[in-house]
Amino acid sequence: xxxxxxxxxxxxxxxxxxxxxxxxxxxxxxxxxxxxxxxxxxxxxxxxxxxxxxxxxxxxxxxxxxxxxxxxxxxxxxxxxxxxxxxxxxxxxxxxxxxxxxxxxxxxxxxxxxxxxxxxxxxxxxxxxxxxxxxxxxxxxxxxxxxxxxxxxxxxxxxxxxxxxxxxxxxxxxxxxxxxxxxxxxxxxxxxxxxxxxxxxxxxxxxxxxxxxxxxxxxxxxxxxxxxxxxxxxxxxxxxxxxxxxxxxxxxxxxxxxxxxxxxxxxxxxxxxxxxxxxxxxxxxxxxxxxxxxxxxxxxxxxxxxxxxxxxxxxxxxxxxxxxxxxxxxxxxxxxxxxxxxxxxxxxxxxxxxxxxxxxxxxxxxxxxxxxxxxxxxxxxxxxxxxxxxxxxxxxxxxxxxxxxxxxxxxxxxxxxxxxxxxxxxxxxxxxxx
Amino acid sequence: xxxxxxxxxxxxxxxxxxxxxxxxxxxxxxxxxxxxxxxxxxxxxxxxxxxxxxxxxxxxxxxxxxxxxxxxxxxxxxxxxxxxxxxxxxxxxxxxxxxxxxxxxxxxxxxxxxxxxxxxxxxxxxxxxxxxxxxxxxxxxxxxxxxxxxxxxxxxxxxxxxxxxxxxxxxxxxxxxxxxxxxxxxxx
Numbered sequence: 001x002x003x004x005x006x007x008x009x010x011x012x013x014x015x016x017x018x019x020x021x022x023x024x025x026x027x028x029x030x031x032x033x034x035x036x037x038x039x040x041x042x043x044x045x046x047x048x049x050x051x052x053x054x055x056x057x058x059x060x061x062x063x064x065x066x067x068x069x070x071x072x073x074x075x076x077x078x079x080x081x082x083x084x085x086x087x088x089x090x091x092x093x094x095x096x097x098x099x100x101x102x103x104x105x106x107x108x109x110x111x112x113x114x115x116x117x118x119x120x121x122x123x124x125x126x127x128x129x130x131x132x133x134x135x136x137x138x139x140x141x142x143x144x145x146x147x148x149x150x151x152x153x154x155x156x157x158x159x160x161x162x163x164x165x166x167x168x169x170x171x172x173x174x175x176x177x178x179x180x181x182x183x184x185x186x187x188x189x190x191x192x193x194x195x196x197x198x199x200x201x202x203x204x205x206x207x208x209x210x211x212x213x214x215x216x217x218x219x220x221x222x223x224x225x226x227x228x229x230x231x232x233x234x235x236x237x238x239x240x241x242x243x244x245x246x247x248x249x250x251x252x253x254x255x256x257x258x259x260x261x262x263x264x265x266x267x268x269x270x271x272x273x274x275x276x277x278x279x280x281x282x283x284x285x286x287x288x289x290x291x292x293x294x295x296x297x298x299x300x301x302x303x304x305x306x307x308x309x310x311x312x313x314x315x316x317x318x319x320x321x322x323x324x325x326x327x328x329x330x331x332x333x334x335x336x337x338x339x340x341x342x343x344x345x346x347x348x349x350x351x352x353x354x355x356x357x358x359x360x361x362x363x364x365x366x367x368x369x370x371x372x373x374x375x376x377x378x379x380x381x382x383x384x385x386x387x388x389x390x391x392x393x394x395x396x397x398x399x400x401x402x403x404x405x406x407x408x409x410x411x412x413x414x415x416x417x418x419x420x421x422x423x424x425x426x427x428x429x430x431x432x433x434x
Numbered sequence: 435x436x437x438x439x440x441x442x443x444x445x446x447x448x449x450x451x452x453x454x455x456x457x458x459x460x461x462x463x464x465x466x467x468x469x470x471x472x473x474x475x476x477x478x479x480x481x482x483x484x485x486x487x488x489x490x491x492x493x494x495x496x497x498x499x500x501x502x503x504x505x506x507x508x509x510x511x512x513x514x515x516x517x518x519x520x521x522x523x524x525x526x527x528x529x530x531x532x533x534x535x536x537x538x539x540x541x542x543x544x545x546x547x548x549x550x551x552x553x554x555x556x557x558x559x560x561x562x563x564x565x566x567x568x569x570x571x572x573x574x575x576x577x578x579x580x581x582x583x584x585x586x587x588x589x590x591x592x593x594x595x596x597x598x599x600x601x602x603x604x605x606x607x608x609x610x611x612x613x614x615x616x617x618x619x620x621x622x
Contacts, residue, residue: 014602015571017552022467022572030462033484034455037491247488276517352586 040246096433097145100188101232101285103338104392107166107430110140110149111423117151117168120422122429127422130168135160138425142166143190146431148210150186150193152179161195163210166430174208175215185228187256188235194228196240205240207256218258225252227279231313232287239281239290249277251292251315264315268296276306280333284340284365288313291334291343294320300327308334308345310367321363322370328353330382336365338394342412345371346386356381360388360399362412374415375399375408392431400426443500446491454494457503458487464573465511471568472515474557482514489514508573509583512565519561555602563598566591 098104109120115136120127131137135155142149146166153162158178164171180198187194193208199217205225208215220242228240237253237260244250248267254260268277280293294309300323308331311318324331324347333346343365348358358378361371378384378401387400390412397410398420405424408417420427445453465486469479489510497506556564562584569580581591 011571011599014552014599017549018471018556018567018572020549021553021556022471024467024470025463026459027462027466027480027483029480029484030459033487034451034458036484037454037458037488038451040488040492247485247492350586352590 036246097147098392098431098433099233100144100190101338102340103394103434104146104431105434106392107142107146107432109427109429110142111427112138112140112151112425113423117149119168120427131164131171133171137162139184140428141184141186142428142430143186143210144188144431145190146433148190150174150184150210152182161193161197161208163193172212174210175206183227185230187230188233192256194230194238196225196228205238205254216258218254220252220254220261223252227281229281229283230256232283232285237313239283241278241281251278251281251290253313264311266311266315266318282334282336283313284310284336285338286340289317291321291336293332293334295332306330306332308332308343319367321367324361324370331361331371333388335388335390337390337412338392341365342394343371344388344390344397344412346388347371347373348382348384348386351381351383353381355379356383358382358384358386358401360386360397360410362397372415374412375410375417376406378404378406380404387426389426389429391429398427398429400424439503440500443494443497443503447494447497447500449495451491454491458490461504461507462487465507468508468511468568468572469515471556471572472512472561472564473518474564478518479515482511482518485514485517486511505575505579505583508569508575512569512583516561516565552602559598559601563594563601566594567598570595 106122108122110117110130111120112118115138116129117131117137117140118127119130130149131151135153138152138154140149140151148163149166149168150161150163152159153173154160159180159182161174161179161182161184162171163174174193175195175197177197177199179195182195182197185194186192187207191209191211193210195206195208195215196203197206198204199206203224203226205218205220205228206215207218218238222245223242226241226243228238231237231239231253235256238256239251239253242250242252242263244267250267251264253262253264266278276293277295278292280291282291283289284291290311290313292309292311294307296304296307305323305327307323308321309318310321321343323329328349329347330349331345331347335344336342337344341364343363345361345363346358347361349356356379358380359373360375361373363369363371374397378386384401384404389398390396391398395411397412398407399410399417400407400423407420407423407426409420410417439457442453442457446457462483465483466479469482469486470476473479473482486507490507497503499506556567559567565584566580569575569583570577575583577591577595578588581588584591586594
């Protein structure tokens with residue numbers, strides 16, 4: 001007799017009690033569900049809506065050069081020189097800030113420690129407190145220009161969205177509502193935050209200006225948004241993961257003023273659930289393509305597998321990036337390097353496979369080769385809680401593990417890591433002008 | 435599975451919505467109960483069942499083994515429930531724990547006491563462990579099949595169930611007399 005035997009009196013009574021707890025009648029919402037299924041089309045077994053071609057580099061297209069008459073060209077050239085001189089004078093009179101995308105120099109590192117935000121100088125390794133005071137400060141996130149910092153403060157069990165200048169001054173609250181399941185993304189011009197947050201019990205997409213102007217909630221109809229980001233280089237579109245009322249998920253774009261809502265037409269689901277299907281969508285730095293988690297059958301075995309796919313910004317040209325050779329290894333949550341040449345991914349094996357592990361890997365963004373493993377392997381499989389980010393200059397990768405509170409700085413080329421014993425959460429690295 | 439039921443599954447897979455409605459109606463009570471057990475929240479359970487049935491209808495043409503319809507449906511349900519639980523987990527919610535109530539005692543109320551204690555003990559398990567408990571003890575799947583539904587190995591399922599039962603026992607040790615009663619070690 002094993003400990004799982006149902007004749008164990010304890011387990012027998014448990015079973016009876018569960019039957020009693022579960023007792024109930026026909027659910028009163030069944031008719032609504034059946035009306036919904038009647039409106040839903042059936043389809044063949046789900047598969048990736050695209051080919052499995054190896055990735056290639058997309059050639060850039062340029063229009064043909066035209067011949068022009070010399071006179072107007074010289075005039076235009078003179079005007080351009082004058083404009084350039086004026087621009088140089090104007091820009092030189094202001095503090096230099098990095099471009100919103102692309103490589104930048106490494107500024108200070110900010111991390112949460114015992115309820116305060118601390119700054120660590122990248123060169124001197126000297127720490128100083130940046131934001132302290134009432135409440136628990138956490139989740140620092142620098143703006144792309146490196147001049148502002150968003151973070152959360154928890155006071156009386158309410159987690160609030162805050163912002164400050166990069167030196168920790170001018171701390172102010174951005175949203176009156178507490179954060180619930182929120183995710184944040186800075187606009188490319190560092191003027192606003194895109195916040196997915198629960199408002200009146202429903203996840204909403206909110207654009208929050210950091211200058212104190214009123215926040216704007218975007219009307220997305222029946223869609224439930226998650227994981228939103230701005231399209232590089234100018235934030236002309238917002239990309240988000242949307243759950244439809246019929247249970248399908250898709251990726252959507254919408255303009256920051258709430259107009260032009262558009263589905264990319266990838267509607268899908270998977271046995272892992274809607275929270276994972278088409279999750280992890282992130283823009284390439286040129287704003288032309290999107291990387292996303294693709295969960296499905298890839299021919300490597302009977303189980304659906306996490307892989308990374310690339311699609312054009314309009315939802316076309318879906319292609320799978322080369323996956324791990326070992327079918328037991330899952331790969332997802334891509335992050336593109338600042339120079340756009342590499343993709344950092346999270347790999348793991350399920351806990352069911354001898355406990356499982358989680359680790360990071362880097363692949364060329366043109367999809368010419370599978371990813372190469374880097375850094376340490378963290379036990380715990382899918383529950384390793386890995387978080388990751390690139391340094392602004394792209395020479396280091398920071399990785400934190402939620403279930404071990406270890407933080408590492410990893411060389412993405414050699415894969416060698418240094419433990420950061422002064423941090424126990426993922427720090428954020430300030431972008432500064434090179 | 436009876437021939438009639440198999441035929442219903444095949445008809446539903448060919449687009450017969452009336453056939454699907456019969457199947458869904460026959461399964462709904464048990465799906466709803468299982469979802470409530472796993473999620474401990476009737477609204478989330480409703481969402482999970484709704485997702486399950488919509489997915490089932492949409493993906494039925496791809497079901498290769500009509501005889502496995504129930505197991506397939508229950509697998510969809512468990513995955514929907516775990517998905518709802520993960521979505522909920524993204525939010526830093528405070529879990530409200532009911533104040534400890536004195537368990538009812540005495541022969542006439544013993545079942546109520548069992549139910550109350552087990553319900554509170556179940557609430558302390560995480561959704562993955564509850565899913566396994568529900569698959570095994572409520573839906574009646576043998577462990578190998580429950581493991582398959584959850585996409586885990588049999589040793590992992592055994593280990594998870596063992597931990598779940600330990601968790602239940604631990605929760606119940608807050609009231610040793612109730613535990614002894616549940617174990618049959620002492621009359622009420």
